[in-house]
Amino acid sequence: xxxxxxxxxxxxxxxxxxxxxxxxxxxxxxxxxxxxxxxxxxxxxxxxxxxxxxxxxxxxxxxxxxxxxxxxxxxxxxxxxxxxxxxxxxxxxxxxxxxxxxxxxxxxxxxxxxxxxxxxxxxxxxxxxxxx
Numbered sequence: 801x802x803x804x805x806x807x808x809x810x811x812x813x814x815x816x817x818x819x820x821x822x823x824x825x826x827x828x829x830x831x832x833x834x835x836x837x838x839x840x841x842x843x844x845x846x847x848x849x850x851x852x853x854x855x856x857x858x859x860x861x862x863x864x865x866x867x868x869x870x871x872x873x874x875x876x877x878x879x880x881x882x883x884x885x886x887x888x889x890x891x892x893x894x895x896x897x898x899x900x901x902x903x904x905x906x907x908x909x910x911x912x913x914x915x916x917x918x919x920x921x922x923x924x925x926x927x928x929x930x931x932x
Contacts, residue, residue, distance in 0.1 A: 826893035
């Protein structure tokens with residue numbers, strides 16, 4: 801019995817820390833790998849432009865926290881012909897990470913968009929394709 805239990809102690813279930821797990825779940829591997837700005841969170845911005853970029857990112861964050869803006873932004877992106885499935889997945893990952901601290905708000909946005917999608921397909925000729 802001791803032989804078998806000693807084998808169990810050595811063999812562990814592999815797991816990743818939270819940061820690596822979420823990076824692999826939310827973001828597809830990129831050519832930059834571990835140096836990807838989405839993984840490191842470090843933008844390579846010249847010091848002379850850093851204040852302007854910080855201000856712009858804060859303003860964009862404020863816009864993302866506006867329900868009307870965010871819903872219209874998503875509708876506009878989905879209306880573009882060049883916004884393919886891969887782009888949608890990547891954008892959804894970015895949005896999920898950006899709103900990670902406000903999951904109730906994020907859920908409300910997703911619920912609103914899903915209800916609009918359902919309404920659109922209920923009135924279409926083939927509602928079975930709704931969640932395709």
